Amino acid sequence: EPVFIEIEDDRVELKAAGALWGKNVKETTNLLKDKGSVACIGRAGEKLVSLGSIMSDTVHTFGRGGVGAVMGSKNLKAIVVKGTGSVEIFDRAEFIKQKKAINRLLIASPTINKGLAVxxxxxxxxxxxxxxxxxxxxxxxxxxxxxxxxxxxxxxxxxxxxxxxxxxxxxxxxxxxxxxxxxxxxxxxxxxxxxxxxxxxxxxxxxxxxxxxxxxxxxxxxxxxxxxxxxxxxxxxxxxxxxxxxxxxxxxxxxxxxxxxx
Ligand code: SF4
Incomplete structure (x- = not known):
């Protein structure tokens, strides 16, 4: 039976995904997004197409290697994750200092600030x-x-x-x-x-x-x-x-x- 994995903080559950099977990525994501961030497969992964990918929140791709077919072979339609905690910063002053240094390098790079960012x-x-x-x-x-x-x-x-x-x-x-x-x-x-x-x-x-x-x-x-x-x-x-x-x-x-x- 097709399933999806729902994770909320420490709670992890396998849930039935029969109603999602056969749907493509956008529709699947729309149906699950209220539960958290969604990584899922579309019809290609379900059909074990070797070029199948896993799509995270519709447009971020786990691309090469046929990982979508791996999920499909396990009848796993999606993984949905929601966390309510936060990440502790060990040294906030040093973190801010390094963040400023990185931003300065990004702004100084014409490839980034005149190319990629534009x-x-x-x-x-x-x-x-x-x-x-x-x-x-x-x-x-x-x-x-x-x-x-x-x-x-x-x-x-x-x-x-x-x-x-x-x-x-x-x-x-x-x-x-x-x-x-x-x-x-x-x-x-x-x-x-x-x-x-x-x-x-x-x-x-x-x-x-x-x-x-x-x-x-x-x-x-x-x-x-x-x-x-x-x-x-x-x-x-x-x-x-x-x-x-x-x-x-x-x-x-x-x-x-x-x-x-x-
Ligand atoms: S440059 Fe930023 S927006 Fe573009 S792929 Fe990398 S992390 Fe994502």
């Missing part, structure tokens, strides 16, 4: 393409073909087209995560890099949708995109925008050719 990780797309270390054609090339337009994937284009809002992991002053005006998560550098030139897909909007599907099915975007890059090389043909979306969904559902890819 544009999020997508600012790396232009830099890595300029350095010729962006993954291209399943890592076989150092730069895209001249007719492949990378500009739609550059952070400034995304900023202009989407007016992204900042999101952060708990208490992080950098806040490198981004979502669109409607709250849809926008992809990070690794996902953009691997789902664009690496598979020869020219459409940023398709990457946004494939990223959303991966997060909801509980699939690791890097593993999915790496697999699609390999598939594109084997068949000697890039992955179109429509294929990217469709194959991602098929991997999550373990459906048809998606089962072999997954």
């Amino acid at each position: 544009f999020g990780t997508p600012f790396l797309v232009k830099i890595t393409s300029w350095m010729k270390i962006l993954p291209v054609a399943n890592f076989r090339e150092a730069e895209p073909e001249p007719d492949f337009d990378l500009k739609p994937f550059f952070a400034k284009t995304i900023a202009k087209d989407y007016s992204p809002r900042k999101k952060a992991c708990y208490s992080c002053p950098i806040a490198c995560k981004r979502e669109d005006k409607k709250g849809k998560e926008l992809p990070e550098y690794e996902t953009i890099g691997l789902m664009s030139a690496n598979i020869q897909n020219p459409d940023y909007e398709a990457v946004v949708e494939a990223n959303r599907l991966c997060n909801d099915y509980g699939l690791d975007t890097i593993s999915v995109a790496g697999t699609l890059g390999c598939y594109a090389e084997i068949r000697n043909k890039g992955i179109s925008a429509a294929e990217l979306i469709n194959l991602t969904r098929m991997i999550g559902e373990k459906e048809g050719f998606g089962e072999r890819l997954g």
Whole structure:
């Protein structure tokens, strides 16, 4: 029988998750979030897809290694945690001193304060393409073909087209995560890099949708995109925008050719 683990301070309980089984990450998280922070799997992990991830509060990913399938193999849908205690600081004066020193270094770093904090990780797309270390054609090339337009994937284009809002992991002053005006998560550098030139897909909007599907099915975007890059090389043909979306969904559902890819 499917279960989830509920933890509140020292209380740990296994609870029935039959009503959650078959649901994807957003729906599962919405149903459990009143009980605490939620780490769960989607349909991919349930179906033991080897690219399955565990999603924490919908967008934070335990990605590589198929850990979602490990949870699925144990019929474990989610772990929900709530704590009411606090963390003691051993030496508060020293803690504040070190915090100030770290913040000073963050502010002094142009990579952080002019890149990550302003544009999020997508600012790396232009830099890595300029350095010729962006993954291209399943890592076989150092730069895209001249007719492949990378500009739609550059952070400034995304900023202009989407007016992204900042999101952060708990208490992080950098806040490198981004979502669109409607709250849809926008992809990070690794996902953009691997789902664009690496598979020869020219459409940023398709990457946004494939990223959303991966997060909801509980699939690791890097593993999915790496697999699609390999598939594109084997068949000697890039992955179109429509294929990217469709194959991602098929991997999550373990459906048809998606089962072999997954
Ligand atoms: S901790 Fe901060 S910099 Fe790191 S991923 Fe989270 S928001 Fe980005």
